Each structure stands twice: as C-alpha cells, then as structure tokens.
Amino acid sequence: MMHGAKVLKARSSDWTPWTANWRAEQWRILRTRGKELLKPSNESLLKRHPFLLWRRDTQAPPPGLARTWLLSGGRGAGKTRAGAEWVRWAVLQAGYRRVALVGQTFSDVREVMIEGPSGLMATAARAADRPVWQPSRHRLEWENGAVAYAFSAEDPDGLRGPQFDLAWCDEAGAWTKGEAVWDNLQLALRLGPKPMAMVTTTPRATALIRRLKADASVVETRTAMAENAANLSPGFVGWMTAAYGGTAMGRQELDGEMIDDPEGAMFLRSQIDALRVTAAPLQLDDCIVAVDPCISAKPGADACGIVLAGIRDGHGYVLGDASAPGLSPLDWAHRAARLAEQAGASCIVAEANQGGDMVAEMLRMTGTGVPVRLVTARLGKRGRAGPVAALYQQGRVSHAGNFHTLEDQMCRFGTAEAAGSPDRVDALVWALWALMGEGQGPRVRVL
Numbered sequence: 001m002m003h004g005a006k007v008l009k010a011r012s013s014d015w016t017p018w019t020a021n022w023r024a025e026q027w028r029i030l031r032t033r034g035k036e037l038l039k040p041s042n043e044s045l046l047k048r049h050p051f052l053l054w055r056r057d058t059q060a061p062p063p064g065l066a067r068t069w070l071l072s073g074g075r076g077a078g079k080t081r082a083g084a085e086w087v088r089w090a091v092l093q094a095g096y097r098r099v100a101l102v103g104q105t106f107s108d109v110r111e112v113m114i115e116g117p118s119g120l121m122a123t124a125a126r127a128a129d130r131p132v133w134q135p136s137r138h139r140l141e142w143e144n145g146a147v148a149y150a151f152s153a154e155d156p157d158g159l160r161g162p163q164f165d166l167a168w169c170d171e172a173g174a175w176t177k178g179e180a181v182w183d184n185l186q187l188a189l190r191l192g193p194k195p196m197a198m199v200t201t202t203p204r205a206t207a208l209i210r211r212l213k214a215d216a217s218v219v220e221t222r223t224a225m226a227e228n229a230a231n232l233s234p235g236f237v238g239w240m241t242a243a244y245g246g247t248a249m250g251r252q253e254l255d256g257e258m259i260d261d262p263e264g265a266m267f268l269r270s271q272i273d274a275l276r277v278t279a280a281p282l283q284l285d286d287c288i289v290a291v292d293p294c295i296s297a298k299p300g301a302d303a304c305g306i307v308l309a310g311i312r313d314g315h316g317y318v319l320g321d322a323s324a325p326g327l328s329p330l331d332w333a334h335r336a337a338r339l340a341e342q343a344g345a346s347c348i349v350a351e352a353n354q355g356g357d358m359v360a361e362m363l364r365m366t367g368t369g370v371p372v373r374l375v376t377a378r379l380g381k382r383g384r385a386g387p388v389a390a391l392y393q394q395g396r397v398s399h400a401g402n403f404h405t406l407e408d409q410m411c412r413f414g415t416a417e418a419a420g421s422p423d424r425v426d427a428l429v430w431a432l433w434a435l436m437g438e439g440q441g442p443r444v445r446v447l
C-alpha cells in the first residue's frame with residue numbers, strides 16, 4: 001500500500017517562506033501597510049501556516065538542508081511544534097506524500113506528535129488541513145492524500161520494508177535502540193526527488209546523537225527553553241530553572257547543548273542515567289549519611305558534602321544530597337544529624353583525617369542519637385573513588401531521583417574539567433564504600 005505512491009516533484013522555491021528574508025518582508029508589510037497589502041498568495045499561506053510569522057529562526061529548516069535536520073533544544077523549547085509545522089508544510093506545500101513519524105514508543109507518537117498540543121492535529125490552523133488519525137492502521141491521512149505512518153523506536157524492524165520521502169523523529173535522544181532505528185530509517189527514506197529527515201530532541205549523549213552531531217551532512221539548529229519562555233507557563237520555567245540552573249545538566253536540559261562525558265571521567269553520565277530510578281525500595285537493608293566535613297565556613301569556600309545512601313539486596317541507592325557551601329561546623333553537623341534522623345539512618349559516617357575528634361564532637365553537640373562512625377582515608381581521593389566507580393560500572397548503584405550538582409561533580413571528577421574540591425563526591429564515596437565496600441573499605445572506628 002505504501003509502494004508506488006504518486007510522488008510530486010518538490011521545487012526548491014517551495015521552502016522560500018521559511019527564510020528569514022521572506023518572514024521579515026511579510027512583517028514589514030503587516031506593520032507598515034496592513035494585512036490588505038500582503039500578496040494574496042502570501043496571505044493565504046499565512047492563514048494556513050501562521051507559524052511562518054512567529055516561528056524563531058532556529059525553528060525553520062536551515063538554508064542548505066540537504067537531507068537531515070537536527071533540531072536540538074531544551075525542554076519546552078518548541079521542538080515538537082517545529083517538527084509538526086515542518087511536516088505540515090512538507091505535505092501540504094512541498095509535495096511530500098509518505099511520512100514516517102518515529103517516537104520513543106507508539107503512545108509517544110500518538111499522544112505527542114499526532115494528538116498532543118504541539119502535534120500535527122492540534123496545530124493545524126485550518127480544519128481542512130487537519131489530518132485524520134486512523135488508529136487501527138497507525139496512520140494519519142491528509143485531505144490531499146499524503147499519509148504519515150507511526151513507528152515506535154522500540155521496534156527497529158518495524159521500519160524494514162516500507163518506503164518514505166519524509167521522516168520526523170521526536171526525542172531521538174531518549175531512544176534505547178537509536179542507531180538500529182536510524183539505520184533502518186535511512187534505508188527506508190528513499191522516495192521522491194529529495195527525501196529528508198528531521199530529528200527534534202533534547203540532545204542526550206547517546207551513540208545516535210553523537211553520530212548525528214559528528215556527521216557533516218546533518219545540519220543542526222539549537223534552541224533553548226528560555227527563548228520559548230513566553231509560550232510556557234511561568235511555573236514550569238521557574239521550576240525547571242531552579243532544578244537545573246547553573247549545572248552542566250541544565251545546559252543540556254534547558255539550553256539544548258549536548259553534554260558529553262569528558263576524557264578520563266570515572267563516572268559516566270550515561271551510566272548514571274541508565275541506572276536511575278524514580279524512588280528507592282521502601283524497605284532498605286541499611287541506610288546511612290556520610291559527611292565530608294569542610295574546614296572553612298568562609299563564603300566561596302568548598303561545600304560540606306552530606307550524602308544519604310541506602311542498600312537493598314546488595315544494590316546501592318543514592319537517596320539525597322544535602323551538601324551546602326558556607327556552613328559553620330555546627331551548621332553542617334546539624335544538617336547531617338537531621339537528615340540521618342529523618343531518614344532513619346543507622347549511622348553517620350564522617351572522615352576523621354581532618355580533625356576527627358572535632359568532627360565527632362560537633363555531631364555529638366547536635367544531641368543526635370544516631371551513632372557516629374569515623375573513617376580514616378588510607379588512599380587518595382581518586383584511589384577511594386575507583387572501587388565506587390566500579391560499582392556504577394557493574395550496574396550496582398542507582399540514583400533515586402536527580403542530583404544535578406552532585407552528578408556534575410561526579411562526571412568531572414578526575415578530568416581536566418574538575419574544578420574546586422569534589423566535596424560531594426567525597427561524601428558519596430564514603431557512603432557507598434561504607435555500605436558496599438565488603439570489608440575492603442576504609443578503617444572504621446565506631447564512637
């Protein structure tokens with residue numbers, strides 16, 4: 001059914017209304033002379049595709065696009081909307097007839113790319129331009145006969161056989177079988193004079209996204225959440241900025257910049273991401289707080305690392321990061337003690353090397369009943385972190401939630417990009433070592 005489709009010839013001028021000059025000219029006429037003086041053909045285009053006027057340049061196909069357009073963007077930056085508008089133009093104005101819509105799962109294709117608020121149905125300005133979704137056939141059909149088929153990136157083989165002249169891939173940075181899906185899609189994208197693909201995604205450092213970014217034939221545009229803030233709820237923007245602001249993860253999730261693991265990194269972002277869980281098991285075998293005490297409370301001084309971790313059936317869970325800079329000794333002691341009490345921790349582990357007795361005294365002064373264990377470092381920071389990094393490589397540690405600042409510090413630890421003292425990593429290493437070190441850990445003295 002998909003073979004032998006009638007293919008209209010695409011003309012290069014078909015994309016002119018997406019150029020910055022064309023848009024500037026329409027705005028100039030609208031602002032200075034009013035709607036009546038638009039060319040009738042342009043007025044009717046703008047009625048059908050009002051996005052042409054208010055799109056940003058990063059949401060328009062880049063000049064010189066030959067085959068693949070990668071639109072990297074932060075969360076809520078307008079990626080999906082740009083993809084839907086591009087597909088709509090291609091099928092209604094540029095002669096494309098057979099489209100592959102690929103999402104992480106079928107329901108993502110349907111609920112986001114097709115039926116979602118930024119998707120192909122909701123954003124059609126004219127009812128006649130709204131395609132009809134045929135759920136039983138996983139296909140979307142426009143009045144002019146153009147058809148789009150939905151594919152799940154979980155099933156790369158689904159793309160074997162059919163042929164297309166256009167493809168739109170949403171959130172390809174989240175596809176677990178990304179390269180296989182992409183390779184099959186490339187083989188299927190072979191109809192018409194100029195088959196093209198668009199990938200709209202927050203660019204996570206997966207093999208597929210790395211490959212697309214390294215490919216000279218792929219044209220990339222990038223857009224940040226902040227550029228689209230006017231079209232998002234202020235609550236969402238505020239919440240996302242507070243959660244990610246100032247972290248490398250934020251440059252990826254908010255600004256659309258791919259953050260790769262630096263050379264020499266012991267902890268890999270991709271590993272932390274792959275093992276992440278939303279919540280730890282309710283019943284843990286043990287749970288402790290580890291403290292890397294800070295010596296100075298001066299502003300700008302290192303943070304005091306305070307990390308909560310637990311273990312269940314030999315699997316470690318990072319449960320909380322209460323580290324903070326600028327704390328006085330009594331402040332961090334209180335912070336660690338309260339966290340331990342709230343979490344029902346079995347002990348507080350603290351490094352004894354730097355004034356161990358003072359550390360123990362501070363924790364005692366908080367009046368906490370949680371036992372304090374002093375640990376003595378016999379290895380340097382890197383030596384201590386090695387076995388813990390190995391636990392991550394073995395898939396034995398999960399983060400229960402996102403700990404952006406801690407994870408940034410982990411992923412830079414031991415690389416040329418490391419900056420300042422890795423106080424949070426130190427506390428993390430103590431915590432996991434004490435829980436999972438299986439006798440090879442640091443010497444422990446229970447007070």
Ligand SMILES: Nc1ncnc2c1ncn2[C@@H]1O[C@H](COP(=O)(O)OP(=O)(O)OP(=O)(O)O)[C@@H](O)[C@H]1O
Nearest residue numbers: 054055056074075076077078079080081082118231
């Ligand atoms: N240029 C624009 N002008 C006006 N509204 C826009 C523009 N671009 C996007 N929007 C709107 O902004 C909102 C977010 O856009 P969209 O869903 O495309 O973002 P996204 O980057 O795909 O987000 P997510 O990360 O959640 O997938 C939608 O309501 C969309 O219609």
Ligand SMILES: [Mg+2]
Nearest residue numbers: 079080081112
């Ligand atoms: Mg989206």
